[in-house]
Amino acid sequence: MSRFDLNEILSLIDQKKYFVLHAPRQTGKTSCLLALRDSLNQQGRYAVLYVNVEMGQTARGDVSRGMKAILSELTYQAERTLGESTFQNRISEIITESGEDTALKSVLSGLCQRLNLPLVLCIDEVDALVGDTLISLLRQIRAGYADRPTGFPVSIILCGVRDVRDYRIHSDRQQEIITGGSAFNIKAESLRLGNFSEEETRTLLMQHTSETGQVFETEALSAIWNLTKGQPWLVNALAYEACFKLEQGKDRKNSITHNLIIEAKEQLIRRRDTHLDQLADKLKEERVRRVIEPMLTGEVFEQDFRSDDVGYLVDLGLITQELNGAIRIANPIYQEIIPRELSWGAQTGMTIETAWYVAPNGRLLLSKLLSAFVQFYREHSGSWLEIAKYKEAGPHLLLQAFLQRIVNGGGQITWEYGLGMGRTDLFILWHLPDGAGQRFVIECKVQRDSRERTIEIGLNQVIRYADTCGADEVYLVLFDPAEKTWEKKIFTETVVKDGISVEIFGM
Secondary structure (H helix, E strand, O other), rough: OOOOOOHHHHHHHOOOEEEEEOOOOOOOOOHHHHHHHHHHHOOOOOOEEEEEHHHHHHHHOOOOHHHHHHHHHHHHHHHHOOOOOOOOHHHHHHHHHOOOOOOHHHHHHHHHHHHHOOOEEEEEEHHOOHHHHHHHHHHHHHHHHHHHOOOOOEEEEEOOOOOOHEEEEEEEEOEEEEEEHHHHOEEEEEEEEOOOOOHHHHHHHHHHHHHHHHOEEEEHHHHHHHOOOOOOOOOHHHHHHHHOOHHHHHHHOEEEEEHHHHHHHHHHHHHHHHHHHHHHHHOOOHHHHHHHHHHOOOOOOOOOOHHHHHHHHHOOOOOOOOOOOOEEEEEEEHHHHHHHHHHHHHHHHHOOHHHHOOOOOOOOOOHHHHHHHHHHHHHHHHHHHHHHHOOOOOOHHHHEEEEHHOOOOOEEEEEEEEEEOOEEEEEEEEEEOOEEEEEEEEEEOOOOOOOOHHHHHHHHHHHHHHHHOOOOOOOOEEOOOOOOOOOHHHHHEEEEEEEEEEEEEEO
């Protein structure tokens, strides 16, 4: 419970408030609610009931079916947690007598009258409900609000991924969109459960060391924090992969090293574990595309971001927004996953082999690889861009797919986001047989101005980035979206600027 402001939550409960606790998926909301329930029940001032209403999701707009599922769970938890079984076998009867749109209110009212203590109700996964079932739940709670504390829960906590104000609920009955704020206008506060802090991340990992004796090296601790920025599922998944799945980490005599954490990260991404798969599914949503696509390309194609879109992605945990309004992808793992997922279809269909672009001494021949991409782009970009949902980012994603198909065999690609800077940077680290590495920088730009002007700006940008990365080879890739022949678009040249050689590929 140290992860949220317990004093604030207790104060809201004591004030008989109804409020929202929201956070991205798999950040520990349920664990926190269960800990709060157990703690308050032990103190004896309140009777606290936790209910997960996710099982009502499949009912969608069928309110009768949805309420039956919700009440079944609620009465089961009431018997299990509070020893109150009066309503457990009467659900169908109550729905028939009271009606589907007052049955929940009726059960909660009866439960409160039977209990000796004021009831606090924690409703988890509330935004998993769909359509009229969700509308009915919110409105029944609102209708009972005035009867608290003796005839209705003294305090209700609605818990989900999003704040109730962001709900956009399609009502089949009313044939319109109902906003969460209008259906539930009694909310006192919206509290957000954040990620682990750096200290909390370290504390969690040190518990493993205390229990097993296995040490996390300082660089490994830093890597876990830097890769996840404290996203709870990622922190746990990385550490679990390193300590319980990788052979070297299974031996408790071996320390957990930086290299083990990087290997664990690659395994998670390749496997597309459930959390990452859910994230990839969200990328298909239009309101997500409107924010993510300009970040991928480095350009803002719309006049402004929509505030509700940005808020939605913050609630999902996909992005963070700083006090000055700047938005960023939430953590480096998400930065890597997003372009990989969006280019997955293109990558899986490519018949290219890593060995074609690796010299006998193990060095990656990136110039040769980019030359091959120019021809590939000429032949396939038309059909790819036709089906790509992220059309403005399509060229960048196709390049990512082409490179990933090769680099997966012996290196890693990092995608640097430069929103508003008109560029996208790719950093490639290629591992050599002797343990050393090749470092490449590729900057991608869409030609919006003259070729000469675009090259000039691109050179200045890529040289600064190359200096930061300590790159061995530097490349600039220009995508020309204009309607002209390929002969006029395709070119290759090498320019030396500030003592750095930059190979330019235009297409």
